[in-house]
Amino acid sequence: RRARLPYPPGPPADPLIGHIRIMPDNSISPEVFHNWAKQHGDVMSLNILGKRLVILSSEEAATDLLDKRSANYADRPSFPLYEKIGWKDALGFLPYGPYFRKMRRMLQAPLEKETVSAFRPIEEQETCVMLYNFLHDPAGMDHHVHRYATAISMEIAYGHRVLSSDDEYLKIAKRIFDALHDASRPSLLDVSPIFENLPAWFPGAWFVKFIQETKPVILHDILHPVSMVQEQLAAGTAKLSFVSQYLEDLQREGRLTSESQYDVSMAASQIIAGGSETSWHTITTFIACMLTNPDVQRKAQAEIDRVVGNGRLPDFTDRDLLPYIECVVKETMRWQPVAPLGLPHSATEDDVYRGMCIPKGAFVIANARSITWDERKFHEPRSFKPERFMPKPEGAGEVLPQGGAFGWGRRVCPGRYLADNMIWIGIVRILAVFDIGKAKDADGSIIEPRIEFITSLSSHPKPFPCDLRPRSEKAAELIRQAYDLHMAGATT
Ligand code: HEM
Secondary structure (H helix, E strand, C coil): CHHHCCCCCCCCCECCCECHHHCCCCCCHHHHHHHHHHHHCCEEEEEECCEEEEEECCHHHHHHHHHCCHHHCCECCCCHHHHHHHHCCCHHHCCCCHHHHHHHHHHHHHHCCCCHHHHHHHHHHHHHHHHHHHHHCHHHHHHHHHHHHHHHHHHHHHCCCCCCCCCHHHHHHHHHHHHHHHCCCCCHHHCCHHHHHCCCCCCCCHHHHHHHHHHHHHHHHHHHHHHHHHHHHHHCCCCCCHHHHHHHHHHHCCCCCHHHHHHHHHHHHHHHHHHHHHHHHHHHHHHHHHHHCHHHHHHHHHHHHHHHCCCCCCCHHHHHHCHHHHHHHHHHHHHCCCCCCCCCEECCCCEEECCEEECCCCEEEECHHHHHCCCCCCCCCCCCCHHHHCCCCCCCCCCCCHHHHHCCHHHCCCCHHHHHHHHHHHHHHHHHHEEEECCECCCCCECCCCCCEEECCCEEECCCCCEEEECCHHHHHHHHHHHHHHHHHHHC
């Protein structure tokens, strides 16, 4: 019966090759899928060389399939190039099964809502470094936010504190991001594994050299930081971290083997791969939004001034008293979701939904761009309006579906509570002490901001000029004091 049911509709296809010729490039696919969904519906599908790709463009469809039927959609398609360069056992790419469940449990336990508060001191410390860097080098804003997100991830994962822009662990993070991006390019390996044996000079076989060069580097970058913690534990100098905790537990229970140490390494690497770039891009998106929405910025600063005053930096104890800041954070994630297509899920068995067949093995993606710009849920969805989330009558009482930012079902982002803290404290502290304004050119003329986004694995603003200025001399002094305090902690 299922075989006779239609697949979800989609644009006209070519015989045999299906939609391959009109398949949009990564950089525009969320936008193109969003437009196609208006014509073909919130559950549509494409045929890519015989493989069915199902695109969900509403919260209802994503919830019905990926959340409510999560047992059938918890699998991932295979990612041949990622697997070949050493990410075969990385949680994000693992097929659903016992090893996935083991890795997921390992990563999730320290990142639960109740437990992530243990990392707040690290997040507060690194905001001080970021604010200080903004003060002394406002033009390097993007770099300082990157360092902020990476330094937090490194300290949580390995207990390593980043103390300079030249830090070896920042280089590790950069190599990991570069490899993640480079490996997202389509290759002949997506068509068949037999192409793995092509000679490197063969046309289109660029991936052969890429694998040879990248694999040893990635494996080093995954395994090396854990060996360092191992050495520090032996010397009694290890700081408490995700890795030190697991290694100590395994040692105590007599279960520390090369296999179990490899699992710890893989899990820890996911904190870096999953956490740094996404949080970095969310904060730079927020800065772009403040630049283009000065009224929102003023309103958010007024709330902080009213609740916290200007004699100290806000901290996590202020969060419940700052509802407008909460809305600014949510609106940043809604307006430009940093992972617009998330990661693809895969159907384990044939399924029937609204009279349509979703075949076993179909790739299923939820288009966050459509979900967070759904006109039935959000008024003026393309405008940046944090008050939409305030309860009525003050605001519009709109609700951000969690999946729109962090994904769905059994594959929902395990780092979402950590990310939420990292982003909130970064945003509230920037607003407390900096004005984000338009930059001026050499002649003193104002540069009108033009914010454009680049999308590959994640979506982020292209570099844009802005003027980051301390709100007052007192704010600048607060930044210096906080920095001195935290750097003093680093040397003792
Ligand atoms: C703003 C920050 C973040 C955003 C927007 C984000 C978004 C996402 C999304 C959309 C997915 C795919 C979910 C799905 O398949 O349905 C995901 C998966 C994942 N995220 Fe995040 N993430 C963020 C931060 C983090 C952090 C801080 C960590 C580190 C602990 C992390 C680790 C992961 C991992 C390991 C996966 C794969 C999970 C799996 O396949 O089971 N993410 N994330």
